[in-house]
Amino acid sequence: MADVKxxxxxxxxxxxxxxxxxxxxxxxxxxxxxxxAASAAVMLAVTALALWQGGAVLAGFIVVVALVCLGExxxxxxxxxxxxxxxxxAVLAGSAYIGxxxxxxxxxxxxxxxxxxxxxxxxxxxxxxxxRTIGGPKIAPRISPSKTWAGLAGGMAGSALWLEAYMSLAHxxxxxxxxxxxxxxxxxxxIGWALVGAVLAVAAQAGDFFESWLKRRANKxxxxxxxxxxxxxxxxxxxxxxxAIVTGLLAAFA
Numbered sequence: 001m002a003d004v005k006x007x008x009x010x011x012x013x014x015x016x017x018x019x020x021x022x023x024x025x026x027x028x029x030x031x032x033x034x035x036x037a038a039s040a041a042v043m044l045a046v047t048a049l050a051l052w053q054g055g056a057v058l059a060g061f062i063v064v065v066a067l068v069c070l071g072e073x074x075x076x077x078x079x080x081x082x083x084x085x086x087x088x089x090a091v092l093a094g095s096a097y098i099g100x101x102x103x104x105x106x107x108x109x110x111x112x113x114x115x116x117x118x119x120x121x122x123x124x125x126x127x128x129x130x131x132r133t134i135g136g137p138k139i140a141p142r143i144s145p146s147k148t149w150a151g152l153a154g155g156m157a158g159s160a161l162w163l164e165a166y167m168s169l170a171h172x173x174x175x176x177x178x179x180x181x182x183x184x185x186x187x188x189x190x191i192g193w194a195l196v197g198a199v200l201a202v203a204a205q206a207g208d209f210f211e212s213w214l215k216r217r218a219n220k221x222x223x224x225x226x227x228x229x230x231x232x233x234x235x236x237x238x239x240x241x242x243x244a245i246v247t248g249l250l251a252a253f254a
Contacts, residue, residue, distance in 0.1 A: 036229035043227070043236070047117075051110065053145055054176075059106055065233060066102035066177050068154045069241075070095060072223040072234040073214075075211075080217035101241040104248025109161075111172040122158040123201040130154020144212040152205055160197035167193055196250070203246045204239035211238035 010023045050061035073094045081087040105113065131151025168185055170177050185193070211234060215223065222231030230236060 007088040035182045036192040039230050041093045062102055062105050066098055068233045069237055070098050072232045076218040076223060080214060103245040104244040111177050114177060115166055116243055119159045119200045120204050120243055122162040123155040123204045126158025127151040127155030137166050143209055155205060156201040159201035163193040163197040164190060200243050200246060205241040207239045207242040
């Protein structure tokens, strides 16, 4: 009887794929960098314009982003589930999740909205560089192989520092944000904003893990191909959703 060739383990297949990627020339590995940079510039410009216009323009922007995100979420759920009961329950839960984040963002003043966006940006950026620089144990390699405990700590530190700097330099005028000379935060305020920043960073990372888990269940790399080089809208706001919800709860009960 002929020998049957054993199927390579998933771990071995991933290692082989990584080696093939590493052997690629740098110019090929970074070939999509200009496209990613251009897409990022457009996203930042559109978001900045909506924030600057405020009012109905900002509200419309938030609603459109939420609806597109929900559409991508539903598409992932369709691929990830087989039973209709599970699919309906997941869609309802996702609608509540994304809707709660959208409502929170719509209710936040511009002063706090900028703080929230800064938390997400600094969490992602600092987590990326800390994870790449320090490395170390993975948090949940089966869900997101690139996420490390060092990256989480870096994201928490970055978010805490951002909030402390923002609250020192920005002041709520009642109609927007006024940048002014810094003033010394008290020890209690420093500790308080650091804790808030750390909690929000954990929330952002949790949102990232949730989307990664859903994409793995759906066997998809990105939520869609809407944004060249970046995937879909859900890929860009996965960390923002829980941060918006937590911030809305803090603002409601503060």
